[in-house]
Amino acid sequence: MAQAQETLPGADVQTLLAIAKERNPEYASMRYEAQAAAERVTPAGALPDPKFRTELRDITKTGAQDPTLSPSEVGSTRYLLMQDIPWFGKRDLRRDIAAFEAEGTQGKAMGTWSELAAKIKTAHAQRYYLHRNEKLTQEILDLVIRLEKVAQGRYAGGLAAQQDVIRAQIEQTNMNNELLVLASESRQVNARLNALLARPASAPLAEPERLRTVPAPAQLDYATLEERVRSRNPVLFAEESRIKAAEKSRDLTYKNRYPDFTVGLSPIQYQSAVKEWELMVELNIPLQQSSRRAQEREAEAMLSAARSRKEAAANQVLAELSENLAGIEAARGTGILATSSLLPQGELTFSSALAGYEAGKVDFATLLDAQRQIRQAKQNQIKAQFEAQIRLAEIEKLLGEDL
Secondary structure (H helix, E strand, C coil): CCCCCCCCCCCCHHHHHHHHHHHCHHHHHHHHHHHHHHHCHHHHCCCCCCEEEEEEECCCCCCCCCCCCCCCCCCEEEEEEEEEECCCCHHHHHHHHHHHHHHHHHHHHHHHHHHHHHHHHHHHHHHHHHHHHHHHHHHHHHHHHHHHHHHHHHHHCCCCCHHHHHHHHHHHHHHHHHHHHHHHHHHHHHHHHHHHCCCCCCCCCCCCCCCCCCCCHHHHCHHHHHHHHHHHCHHHHHHHHHHHHHHHHHHHHHHCCCCCEEEEEEEEEECCEEEEEEEEEEECCCCCHHHHHHHHHHHHHHHHHHHHHHHHHHHHHHHHHHHHHHHHHHHHHHHHHHHHHHHHHHHHHHHHHHHHHHCCCCCHHHHHHHHHHHHHHHHHHHHHHHHHHHHHHHHHHHHCCCC
16 A cells, blocks of 8 residues: 655745744754743742751760760761851842743744744745746746747748847757756755755755745834834843843842841750750841942943843834845835836737737847847746745844744
8 A cells, every 4th residue: 555645845835834843953952942031030040058067075975985976976066057048138139130041041932933934935935036046937938939930931931041040049058057056956855855854965855836825015014013023022121131141230239238148956965865956047248348449330330231132122123024125125126117017018029029020120139129028028928936035034123023
């Protein structure tokens, strides 16, 4: 019985994104790092482990016996259980710092996925562009073959020069060379896409069937997208988490002006009975004020640096948003112009040139030029679609989500 073959990915971009989210090792590593960072939150706010100490006193009983390590035979045995306790609020601040750092790592993971998704969307658009160009070139090649036959018929009848046939053959050679180049580029793009999907470089992919729908101009309003970018962009999200962590680090640095405590409880054993109890409190003295002031100034500077980094990142992200919105609008206009004007005009020119050539009124070079106009118009259509997809992928990378 024939075994059912697994459906090849590559027909649409959503299947590719689903595979990458599951298999891509770079994204997996960032998710694990985010998970590890989240696990640091609880230990950051926990109390240190308590300490236990045992002291054997007068192990020779003032020289009356040989040294011994038996608690019941020494002069006395002191047991000390100690617990370090930070100043009030320090544990909460450390927990908050770890939580915001975990948020920043999560933002990095989101940014990694946005970058990966944009690369996959771009690769899919490139595959579609090359596939459509290959089909178009093959169609034009078939057309030129038919034109060669027309030229051969007229040459056989003494109505055209042999040069017309040669020109048609040269055109075919050029197009065959373009098909070879397109095939090579397709293999390269397939290898890059397979690498993003964690598949072997030569693994087969389905032919790209369709591109994603480009949103209407009303959905690409700059003011609306700017607000979404400021609230959802992974880079800005990570930078905002850094600012919050820096604020908590500054607060913790100021808390270091106050001492930390160590409390202890100590029973003292004589022979086989505990006869004394001691209670101890220890604290560090924050005497090195110049050192602490330097640490506080460092914390303030780090907070200012984090705020400046976010501002710089926001300026860069918004500039890229504006640039890509302009690019997608230009691609849309180019596509409309090619479809509504250039292509119909090229088809009319070619029909007129073909009729004129068959009637002996125009030369073969004019006919080839008319054919090239049709090809150029269709290539403009395909390129406009490709450019729009690239710009859309970049916009969605900035948003951190699909439109």
